[in-house]
Amino acid sequence: MFNNQDKTKGCLFVFSAPSGTGKTTLAKRLCSEINGLAHSVSYTTRSMREGEIEGIHYHFVTVDEFKDMAEQGDFIEWAVVHGNYYGTSRLKIQERLDNSLDTILDIDTQGAAEIKRLLPSSVLIFIMPPSLEVLKKRLVLRGTDKEDVIKQRLLKAEEEIKESFHYDYIVVNDVFDEALEDLKCIIRAEKKKTHRYLIPP
Numbered sequence: 001m002f003n004n005q006d007k008t009k010g011c012l013f014v015f016s017a018p019s020g021t022g023k024t025t026l027a028k029r030l031c032s033e034i035n036g037l038a039h040s041v042s043y044t045t046r047s048m049r050e051g052e053i054e055g056i057h058y059h060f061v062t063v064d065e066f067k068d069m070a071e072q073g074d075f076i077e078w079a080v081v082h083g084n085y086y087g088t089s090r091l092k093i094q095e096r097l098d099n100s101l102d103t104i105l106d107i108d109t110q111g112a113a114e115i116k117r118l119l120p121s122s123v124l125i126f127i128m129p130p131s132l133e134v135l136k137k138r139l140v141l142r143g144t145d146k147e148d149v150i151k152q153r154l155l156k157a158e159e160e161i162k163e164s165f166h167y168d169y170i171v172v173n174d175v176f177d178e179a180l181e182d183l184k185c186i187i188r189a190e191k192k193k194t195h196r197y198l199i200p201p
């Protein structure tokens, strides 16, 4: 499956966005509203935040456990983001796509580039904030980060936005419902692409 001939009925949608853009909320809404669409649960070494649940938000592992898994080739991609390791399970993705189940990966720009290289039929969607000013306001209002962390996130956001050029789609999350509708349209259209059909020539 993991080659250039990946003719599979399950679609892989890769979402990336600067922190605070609303990517996770959009992905959750899509999964609750579209049958057969689910969000892949990544592995991470970062500590659990308040309200997070093991196996729902992430699989939380130690650095040693993560490195063992990476060595064994358990991840289709992995990256260091904000000083922590994050990785996507190769087996889980393979199982879902083989069973014609559509999947959203909520991963950073490094991971997205790697997925596109391995699975060219994956669909890369960059969720864009309306502006850096609006993003700053959202991060301040969210109240979860201190001023210096917000500054770091904004610097990272500028780098990430430069990478959006490599994505298949850019969806600006200004008005949530409009961004949600745009994403539903993309998903609907992508599922109808000719190469998704396993019709013999």
Ligand code: 5GP
Binding pocket: 016, 017, 042, 043, 046, 077, 078, 079, 081, 082, 086, 087, 088, 106, 107, 108, 110, 111, 112
């Ligand atoms: P957070 O710790 O705030 O949930 O996520 C931090 C960043 O790591 C986000 O940009 C998120 O998309 C990214 N991320 C989450 N899981 C993965 C993964 O499995 N692989 C990669 N490359 N990035 C991930």
